[in-house]
Amino acid sequence: MEKQILEHCKKHGNEEAGGIIKAGFFTPLENVATDKKDFFEFELDDWKGVEAIVHSHPDSNQFLSPMDRKMQINTGLEWQIVHDDKIHKYPCVPLLRGREFEYGKSDCGTLIEDAFSLMGINLGRARRGDMQKDADAGIIIKRLKKVGFKQVKEIQSGDVIVTSSQEEGNHLALFVDDTTVLHHAFNQLSRRIPYNYIIRKRTHSIWRHKNFKPEMIQAVLNDLEASNL
Incomplete structure (x- = not known):
């Protein structure tokens, strides 16, 4: 699966590309963003069973952008960023600012x-x-x-x-x-x-x-x- 993800993103060059991981398999999705060099947008009707969102950062870095983080919180899923022929995985954690205190869970x-x-x-x-x-x-x-x-x-x-x-x-x-x-x-x-x-x-x-x-x-x-x- 990792090889498939890397090959899919690589063939799109400087445009962001990606898809979803579902049932242990990677499914490529078309990037429908107007600006494909800086954004990755896709259409998906059925989110049931989706395990992770994958997309590339060909001209950026390996970290989740501010908008990535905002959307990750909305999905509640792991997000994976492809950068420099590597896949960087980020579990969904709450935003760092504004958490309520609960010792052992949020401290x-x-x-x-x-x-x-x-x-x-x-x-x-x-x-x-x-x-x-x-x-x-x-x-x-x-x-x-x-x-x-x-x-x-x-x-x-x-x-x-x-x-x-x-x-x-x-x-x-x-x-x-x-x-x-x-x-x-x-x-x-x-x-x-x-x-x-x-x-x-x-x-x-x-x-x-x-x-x-x-x-x-x-x-x-x-x-x-x-x-x-």
Whole structure:
């Protein structure tokens, strides 16, 4: 199936191409967009059994665009992007901004996991217990080490900040750029906030994933833009 997808997209050159995966098989669909170089649109009457949406980004990158993310949320399906003769798979996760807090299901940890999945790095899902007991056991730091993060001194976009209200690190935030971070605090909606004095003062440590590349932060920026569409 992978070979079929790559060959189908390749024969369309600089135009976006794709289709659907259903019952384990790839079905090509005609791109009916007016601008086929920058958009992929198709007509489908029966969505029953569709497992994933596939389309190519010949002149862009491997990440879901803001419109891709918006449409992915509408479909609730995995989306696959073909770029540079590779297929990049993105499970459907909620938009990073505006999530309601529920420990173990929608918290600072799941926000980081989902942000990295959009960047193409699969961290899996951490198992949670009681919030206070987990904090006392220092599972945040243990988890970061386990899934490929290493502690660094100088911060850059894509790094994970561990903050603390006491001595032990008990909260995670994603450093988006020099002025903002993305985080999900207790009993609040997940949101993008200024990288201010309070966060700097409470910073326990800074962590960088071994597979992270600077261009990957674009996937997060695209998701944040999708929140406004």
